[in-house]
Amino acid sequence: MPGSPRTIEPMRLLLVEDESRLAEVVRRGLIEHSYAVDLAGTFAEALDLAATNEYDAIILDRRLPDGDGAQVAAELRRNGSRTPVLMLTARDTVEDRVEGLDLGADDYLVKPFAFPELAARVRALVRRQMPERPPILSAGEIRLDPASHTATHAGEPIKLAPREFAILEYLLRRKGDVVRRGEIEEHSWGGDYESVSNVIDVYIARLRHLTGGERSPIETVRGVGYRLRDG
């Protein structure tokens, strides 16, 4: 249903830390920052969880009871994973940092650290991974968000069938241009658009109805096609 709240999945993190008190403090802090957090206390557990789940980022302690945490990052990279890794290290030497980064970590933090710094570094790592959100398209009182596949008119959600959505999106992308029926067909029907011109008129009539009726910014350019006025 348009207008109904969409469920937004929380960012999911894997926290690999064997010092249970520290792990608990960090886990709670991250949950307060609206992340979902899985906790691993050993190298084996970390490998297992990382292999079975998709994480937005992994926070990785190096000194684990059964191995070097950096090898978890190395293993992920060997398997082609690009999940960002923030390495936690107690050893603050240049060699140590270089080794961690070479093994596949994207960033590191030296223990002891302040939680806000860890949270900021996680945010930065996750952000780098995010695909750029396409901008919201608008004309007059029409707003269309290609990312969430929703549209509004005068602030009210409008319910659009997939093809109506495709046509409106195309008109918005070409705002101010005269758009020929053939172009609309090509962009909204893909390859499958034999003689749909009169169907387009039906879709356009419905889009007009949904975007202000008489005052809709969708204009007919006689004998050519349509134009979406800005405003």
Ligand code: CA
């Ligand atoms: Ca440790």
